[in-house]
Each structure stands twice: as C-alpha cells, then as structure tokens.
Amino acid sequence: MATEQLAADLVRIKSLSGGEAEIAAFIASHLRAKGLSPKVDGRNVLCSVGKGKRSLLLNSHLDTVPPNSGWSMDPFAAKKAGGKLYGLGSNDAKGCVACMIDAFTSLDVKTLKGKVILALTCDEETGGQGLETVLPKLGKLDGAIIGEPTGLGICNAQKGHLMLKVVAKGKSAHSSYPEKGVNAIYKACEGIGVLRKMSFSRKHKALGLPTVAVTTISGGTKRNVIPSECEFIADIRSTPAYSHDELIRMVKKKLGKGMEVVVHSSRLVPKETSADEKIVKAAKAVLGTSVRGSSTMSDMVFVDCPAIKLGPGNSHMSHQADEYIEISQLKKGVAAYKSIIERFLAP
Template structure:
C-alpha cells in the first residue's frame, strides 16, 4: 500500500506536539502519573480504546483478530533525573536550530511518539495479516518491576516486537543482558599493628584480579565477549582494625552464548567470595538477521549491530528488534535533544518496514 503523504505529515505534527507535552511533564521512574495521563488523553482524543495498569498504557488495532499473530510496539515514558550540567530548563521543550531540547526528548520520547504515530497509521487498516499492539510503559530507566514486566503477561502471544530506543534507526538485532552480583569476601578481624586476623580486602582483591583477567571462552558474533566490571567496593571501619568483611559489586554484561545460570555457576566456581545475584530477569535478547522485519530494514539501507546497553527487550520472551530515532550518545546527557527531522524520518521508516511485513 502506498503511504499517504498527508496522513504521515499530520502524524508527524501530532507526534511532535505530544513530545513537547511529555517533555514538560516530569516523569521520573515510579513517578510517571503525569505522562501516563497525557497518553490517556492522547488516545481518548483519537478515539482509540486503551488499557491502563499503574502507569502503563496499551492499545490494540481496531480490527484485532485473535487468530492472527501479533506485533508489539513498545517504548517507555519515564526518564532519569537531570544532571547538574544542564544549562537549559530540562522541563521546557525548546526548539532551536532544528533540535527539540528537553529531558527525555531523545531517550526515549522521540521513539515513543514515533511508534505511537506508526500505530495510529495502521490502527484502522483492515488489510493486515498481523495485529499490532502499542505499549507505552514505565520504569524502564531503573529496570523496574512495574513497567513492561507487569504488562507483558496480559498481552496475547507476541510474534515479534520493536522496542523503541535511540539507535539512529539502525537495527540492533541483539542486546546484552545484565547481571548484577553482590560479592562478599570474609576474613577475620584483628589489630593492624600485629600479625592478627585475615584481611578480607586481600581476599577480595584476589577475586577481583580473577574478574579482570578472565574471559569467557564463547564470544557472540553480534555482541562480542561477556564483560565483567567491579563497580562498587566497601570494607573496613577504622585504620587500625583488619577488616573481616569486604563487599563488592560486579556488573556483568551477558551475551546470547550463555544462560545467566551458567555465568553465575562459572563465577562461583572460580571465586572465594560469596556470590549472590540480585536477579536473573534481564536476559540477553535477539532477532535473526533473516527475520522479515530485519530484512525490510536492510532494504532501506539500515545497518545491523549488537547493542551493549540493556533495555526493556530483556523482559520480552520473543524475538525483538531495538531501533528508534535519536542517538544513544545523547541519552542521559545535559541539554538532551532530538532533531525534529529524526522523528519524521523515524515514523516513515517504521511504516515502510511494517508495510513490508503486515500487508496481505
């Protein structure tokens, strides 16, 4: 089907107006009530029925047919808190030099409104061989448990998903998962001036040295090696007491070559410290390069790559593609912005890719 120019132009205009409203409504993780209400108002104005659970809003296409497979379009409307380096008002949508500045404009407001516009484009279509669901969700920035995680079980079986994150509309066909490990080295306290005790810091250092030098044998073709980083360490109470405990945190970016359970077991076997995972929720995700939606993106000249960062993809149990307008490097930065033309181009590309998959 030929894309209707007038329709897409109107959708782009509506998307930018919605993005301005989202920017000017604070929506820190767990505090997204205001933006959830904005999204409710948007769907009400469009006459599109929706569901809401906490601060998550989702809707299905008008001619939803349970016998057809379903595509999920998802992005988040929560933001991080602005850092102290902002020179602009983070809650004021400022347009300058073709850019729209404001907190959440790039991550992931531009993706969110572009996916909403894409959903609206297909909403009334009768010629689709897929259903389409739009899910605008909360708590992504903190990997929270009251965002997509509570919505996903309420949705029909998802054939594949597009997760909106800023990728310059390139195709992130794989994404590393995240494993956070709390480690405790145990020793014995004693007086630092005498040969007493068993210093827990020294025991922790041996484990940390193993972490920095170890490489998991299997390397992912799309995501590269597993990466382990010690990011927090605490020990000791005063200068003259040998510490009996040293606790440290390991950030592990995992790939599709191992299960999280296999990674945990390997680490536990090689360390003296007690190793306790905080959770095993955020698993690596991927979609085959020969999948139809990926192939449609390649036809448009987009590139495939593996993403080192974690998103709500980790919570989906289906093939998923991460892509969206904007640049990942602008995320969480001072004076965050998105180019206005990126939104129009993003909507057009989403539509073209889906047209190649969903039409009869």
C-alpha cells in the same frame, strides 16, 4: 512538527521510574482525542487497532532515570536549539514514544491484515510493573518493535545482564595494629583486579564478547577499624555464547575460595532474533540496512516472540547530562515505524 511538539510535551512531564502516572494520563488523553480507546493499566498505556490473527507489538517506555548533577539547563524545559530537542528522556526514550504514537495514530487499519498493539510502559529503567506484567494481557504476539535509541539501526540481538555481589571476608582489628587483622578492602581490591583481567574465548557474531565491570563497592564501619567485610557488585553483560550459570561458575573459579559470590540478578538473559524472521526482514526492506547487536539492556528481553530494537536517537546520549535527540530523527522515526508495520501486516 507535530511529532517534535509531542516529544517536547512528553519531556516537560516529569516521569522518573515509579512516577509515570501523569505522563500515562496525558498520552491516554492524546489518543482519545485521535478517536482511539486506550486503557490505562497501572502506569502503562495500552491501545490496539486493526483485526486479524496476526499481531504486532509496539513498545517503548515512559520512565526516565533521575537527572544527574551535570545539567546546564532545566532538564524538563524541552529546550530546542541547533536542530536538537534537549531534556531528560528526550533520547531515552520519549523520542521513540512520540514517534510510535504518531505512526500508530496515522495507520490506515483497512489496509492492514492484523492487529497493532501499542504498549507504552513504566519501570523499564528499574524493573517492576512495566512490560513484563502487561505481556500476559496482550495475547499471542507474532512480532515486536521495542523503541529504544538505536539511530534507526536494526538491532536483532542484545546482551543479557547478570549482576553478582562479591563479598570479601577479613578480620577486624584496631587500625593502629593493622598487622593483627585482615583487611577485607584489600582482599576485595585483589578480587577486582582478577575480574579486570578476566577474558572470554567464545565470541558471538553480533554481540561480541561478554564484559565485566565493577560498579559499586562498600566496606568498613569506622575510620579506625580494619574492615572485616567488603562487598562489590560485578555487572556482567552476557551473550548467548555463555549461559549465566557458566559465567557464575567462571567468576567463582577465578576468585577462589576466599570470596563469597552471591547472585544478585540473573533473569535478564541475552535475546536474539533470527535474521530470517519476518519482523527483521520487514525492517531491513524499509531501512535498507543490515542488522546488528546491542550491548544495552531493554524490555526486549521480556517478549517471547521475534523482536527488534529500533528507534530514533543515539544510545550514547542516554543517561547523560544535557541529553538531547536530533529533531530530524523524529520525522524519520515515524516514517520507519509506520512503514515497517505496514510491511509486516501487509495483506
């Protein structure tokens, strides 16, 4: 019940990316009430327990995306019905945050050989002042658990994220004489058709094949003018089988000289942790399941140590109207996190 209530309290606090100050203050106060000494660093909350040479990071994010227009209820009401907790961020990832807090505060540090660092951070949905900026302050890490909704499945690999802006150039003309111009929107559509048919031959064991999706398109200035320029974003989810540089070259070759390809973002590379690493073995021993890959991006990309992505909830519910998490998953999440910590830092 305590974890369920904490998760509901977190859902009631609006924490869109960039606006996490209130939820950070709430969590810091909650941890102080448990006798701990958290630090609020910007819009991030940091707290550690235990001593020793080895250290384990627990990380999840405090921010959410904005609610979309399809909600049938108040996204901040934290409604409970049918064994589910509804609300913006309930699944992604305030359920994970609540479970990590309760697992962290229930640890018997005297039985641990090492330090546990809880870092609940901002800006995961947009990038910015979150985990990436906090990591240099945490010292050497021997392992990390990234709290994301995986149905308590163990993800030891995740796809990277490469974003390319493609610009199609044409020639403007009056729309009454389209033959006198070159319609850049038509050229962009041809390029999109090429990318839709793009295929890959090298399949990664855990992550499968890369994917390409066009997610935005913009072109034209006036209704009666043939557009001279049209641009679109190609969102590529990459695997270790292809470097980002290789993927960029492949896209440029496919599109040909008539398209300008500009790298919008390429720093979020794929991440993979060997199944032989201690953090993976600890999770497998606790949960009794095998590892798998994840198509979604998370702050796991930033940690320079063996890491897994694991948490209560279902990734397919993330960013959805009427988002929810199964309440039964919360109790299981606390138990899983606590047991993995204890096994990883066992004497």
